[in-house]
Amino acid sequence: MAIVTLLTDSGESDHYIAAIKARILSVNPGLTLIDISHHIASCDIAHGAFVLRSVFRDFPKGTVHLVGVDAMGNRSDLMVASQVEDHFFVGMDNGLFGLVTEKAPQSSVELNKISTIATTFPERDVFAAAAAKLASGVSLTSLGPPLLQLKRMTDRYVKATKRMIAGHVIRVDATGNLITNIPRDAFETLSKGKNYVIQFSGEKIRKVMTAYNHAEQGDCFVLFNSLNLLEIGIYRGNASALLGMHYDSPVSILFEE
Amino acid sequence: MAIVTLLTDSGESDHYIAAIKARILSVNPGLTLIDISHHIASCDIAHGAFVLRSVFRDFPKGTVHLVGVDAMGNRSDLMVASQVEDHFFVGMDNGLFGLVTEKAPQSSVELNKISTIATTFPERDVFAAAAAKLASGVSLTSLGPPLLQLKRMTDRYVKATKRMIAGHVIRVDATGNLITNIPRDAFETLSKGKNYVIQFSGEKIRKVMTAYNHAEQGDCFVLFNSLNLLEIGIYRGNASALLGMHYDSPVSILFEE
Amino acid sequence: MAIVTLLTDSGESDHYIAAIKARILSVNPGLTLIDISHHIASCDIAHGAFVLRSVFRDFPKGTVHLVGVDAMGNRSDLMVASQVEDHFFVGMDNGLFGLVTEKAPQSSVELNKISTIATTFPERDVFAAAAAKLASGVSLTSLGPPLLQLKRMTDRYVKATKRMIAGHVIRVDATGNLITNIPRDAFETLSKGKNYVIQFSGEKIRKVMTAYNHAEQGDCFVLFNSLNLLEIGIYRGNASALLGMHYDSPVSILFEE
Numbered sequence: 001m002a003i004v005t006l007l008t009d010s011g012e013s014d015h016y017i018a019a020i021k022a023r024i025l026s027v028n029p030g031l032t033l034i035d036i037s038h039h040i041a042s043c044d045i046a047h048g049a050f051v052l053r054s055v056f057r058d059f060p061k062g063t064v065h066l067v068g069v070d071a072m073g074n075r076s077d078l079m080v081a082s083q084v085e086d087h088f089f090v091g092m093d094n095g096l097f098g099l100v101t102e103k104a105p106q107s108s109v110e111l112n113k114i115s116t117i118a119t120t121f122p123e124r125d126v127f128a129a130a131a132a133k134l135a136s137g138v139s140l141t142s143l144g145p146p147l148l149q150l151k152r153m154t155d156r157y158v159k160a161t162k163r164m165i166a167g168h169v170i171r172v173d174a175t176g177n178l179i180t181n182i183p184r185d186a187f188e189t190l191s192k193g194k195n196y197v198i199q200f201s202g203e204k205i206r207k208v209m210t211a212y213n214h215a216e217q218g219d220c221f222v223l224f225n226s227l228n229l230l231e232i233g234i235y236r237g238n239a240s241a242l243l244g245m246h247y248d249s250p251v252s253i254l255f256e257e
Numbered sequence: 258m259a260i261v262t263l264l265t266d267s268g269e270s271d272h273y274i275a276a277i278k279a280r281i282l283s284v285n286p287g288l289t290l291i292d293i294s295h296h297i298a299s300c301d302i303a304h305g306a307f308v309l310r311s312v313f314r315d316f317p318k319g320t321v322h323l324v325g326v327d328a329m330g331n332r333s334d335l336m337v338a339s340q341v342e343d344h345f346f347v348g349m350d351n352g353l354f355g356l357v358t359e360k361a362p363q364s365s366v367e368l369n370k371i372s373t374i375a376t377t378f379p380e381r382d383v384f385a386a387a388a389a390k391l392a393s394g395v396s397l398t399s400l401g402p403p404l405l406q407l408k409r410m411t412d413r414y415v416k417a418t419k420r421m422i423a424g425h426v427i428r429v430d431a432t433g434n435l436i437t438n439i440p441r442d443a444f445e446t447l448s449k450g451k452n453y454v455i456q457f458s459g460e461k462i463r464k465v466m467t468a469y470n471h472a473e474q475g476d477c478f479v480l481f482n483s484l485n486l487l488e489i490g491i492y493r494g495n496a497s498a499l500l501g502m503h504y505d506s507p508v509s510i511l512f513e514e
Numbered sequence: 515m516a517i518v519t520l521l522t523d524s525g526e527s528d529h530y531i532a533a534i535k536a537r538i539l540s541v542n543p544g545l546t547l548i549d550i551s552h553h554i555a556s557c558d559i560a561h562g563a564f565v566l567r568s569v570f571r572d573f574p575k576g577t578v579h580l581v582g583v584d585a586m587g588n589r590s591d592l593m594v595a596s597q598v599e600d601h602f603f604v605g606m607d608n609g610l611f612g613l614v615t616e617k618a619p620q621s622s623v624e625l626n627k628i629s630t631i632a633t634t635f636p637e638r639d640v641f642a643a644a645a646a647k648l649a650s651g652v653s654l655t656s657l658g659p660p661l662l663q664l665k666r667m668t669d670r671y672v673k674a675t676k677r678m679i680a681g682h683v684i685r686v687d688a689t690g691n692l693i694t695n696i697p698r699d700a701f702e703t704l705s706k707g708k709n710y711v712i713q714f715s716g717e718k719i720r721k722v723m724t725a726y727n728h729a730e731q732g733d734c735f736v737l738f739n740s741l742n743l744l745e746i747g748i749y750r751g752n753a754s755a756l757l758g759m760h761y762d763s764p765v766s767i768l769f770e771e
Contacts, residue, residue: 174525268688
């Protein structure tokens with residue numbers, strides 16, 4: 001049974017999500033629907049891209065990911081379906097897909113061209129049917145004319161030299177933990193045999209932990225999380241609130257000679 | 258695989274929703290369960306009816322809709338199952354079903370009569386089994402004695418003359434957009450060849466847009482939405498907060514001679 | 515089709531829940547996934563245990579319950595799978611399971627021993643696969659070495675004498691109703707032929723109702739709810755806010771001679 005995931009900024013107090021699901025099941029009642037989240041902050045492409053990037057590879061190859069975050073996009077944005085890393089993505093090409101992976105799409109098409117639908121609700125009226133068809137084995141190329149490339153947005157990058165890594169917070173999760181864009185491999189390469197100090201919001205930490213519960217209650221800790229990204233937390237506390245740190249707050253690691 | 262949808266005001270931090278689902282799957286583990294919403298405002302029949310009315314026809318005919326909004330109702334309210342427009346509705350006859358469609362039921366029965374269950378949790382103890390049976394092909398008439406009519410509540414209507422349409426906001430959605438009860442067809446009939454002005458909260462708008470993204474960021478816009486109802490929004494802003502408009506706020510359209 | 519339920523304190527705005535589900539479906543795509551709640555208060559074992567205790571028996575025997583509440587636990591806590599009352603429970607043995615039922619486990623094993631995984635996300639990396647295997651018919655004993663007992667926490671008990679029952683609030687539900695730990699059977703045994711008065715927050719109530727809607731709007735009522743526990747509410751109002759009562763607030767019943 002093929003899987004269609006849903007990721008939107010629609011919340012759950014309206015009819016929107018159920019309308020999308022009804023349309024998918026009308027095309028193929030045997031599909032498995034999995035909600036990734038409907039609580040992406042309104043029109044927040046960075047939040048949506050972070051969540052999708054963090055989880056899409058956990059699903060089996062061939063899974064179809066329907067995205068309705070900032071689903072109206074800008075006036076010139078196109079409705080697309082794209083195959084990347086053997087997964088399918090369906091939604092508005094507003095830049096979100098370009099942030100999900102750095103791999104080039106295997107193939108992309110423009111939707112709503114073969115038979116055009118005027119709509120203010122593309123998730124239901126265009127994306128749902130396209131996603132259901134892809135999950136049912138219909139070929140991507142039959143859904144619309146080919147598209148040479150998707151919109152690319154520049155994500156903020158980590159700067160790394162021999163003496164330091166400078167990154168920033170890319171997500172405050174629901175418990176207040178601060179996820180940065182500093183990857184484990186860069187840290188491991190540069191820290192070999194050296195002392196280091198991790199700096200953020202006036203704190204200086206000299207040790208990366210390996211488990212959340214190695215901290216004492218109320219202690220600030222840093223570790224590489226299940227995404228292999230540096231994460232800052234306060235054991236059984238809200239790190240964002242207690243440290244005054246938010247999306248984009250700087251975090252750096254200095255290596256001693 | 259038949260579908261049972263769920264619509265409640267129970268929230269998602271308690272055991273209530275899972276208890277209803279467990280009971281449905283105990284009757285027939287092969288049913289597909291789709292949450293419409295569990296975030297209907299507590300006992301808000303108008304909110305529940307709006308959401309159900311906006312989406313039930315997107316589901317395949319024969320779908321069963323279990324409703325637990327104000328599920329205890331008033332003392333004289335009956336537990337019912339009803340077939341309307343080839344869909345099934347199961348819940349307390351507290352007036353909500355009468356607001357979902359203006360079509361007369363094809364058939365209705367009173368539940369909890371053939372074998373009576375005293376319960377403070379009818380969604381789990383009565384509605385779940387009835388919904389599961391209907392979705393499994395059991396006939397409506399076998400579930401209880403026939404009921405001649407459901408409770409009717411008067412919904413607020415739009416007033417339309419040659420010179421104006423006067424309506425009001427019937428739903429503020431999660432993003433703050435204001436959905437009115439002014440239907441597209443009334444507007445199109447009356448506006449032919451005429452200039453018009455749409456008035457609300459001190460604003461005067463002289464153009465209906467056709468897409469959300471035709472507005473500029475921060476602009477107020479009106480359009481006919483995917484329900485064919487006039488909707489007021491602020492592009493990438495919260496119209497309810499910024500315009501000070503809420504459920505029941507008046508909106509009118511004046512047509513010039 | 516076997517059922518796996520999920521109960522976590524992860525919220526729904528991150529990738530965590532979808533990552534767990536993806537891993538379960540990767541082991542067995544035919545499993546039915548049912549969310550109990552992802553809105554347990556962060557690390558609140560009492561809240562999680564209350565919800566799970568209130569609903570697990572509504573599911574068919576053999577159902578697997580994956581729990582990710584305070585999922586990192588304390589440093590010495592073990593990852594476990596346990597069979598109790600013919601249901602399976604998978605998660606961190608942080609005391610929650612010991613609060614779900616007073617029945618002794620039929621069998622328990624320690625996970626993450628046969629092949630060890632170092633992880634900061636045990637719900638995805640250890641519990642998901644264990645739950646999926648159990649739901650697919652793999653034997654509990656093949657998942658790890660036997661464990662003689664689970665952690666036990668002492669729950670607060672009700673005190674009952676011939677003259678009074680003294681209990682307290684164990685859950686404020688999403689509508690503000692106050693669920694106590696006073697069971698129906700103790701009340702029925704002690705109240706036979708006697709007048710009684712139920713006291714809490716300055717209120718004195720002399721009658722237990724049998725249905726929520728027997729109260730008038732704004733009235734305070736008490737009844738035995740669908741869990742057979744004494745529940746205090748205000749008809750169409752928020753009892754917690756209006757009575758100033760919270761988790762652990764005392765409630766007592768005095769019986770007159």
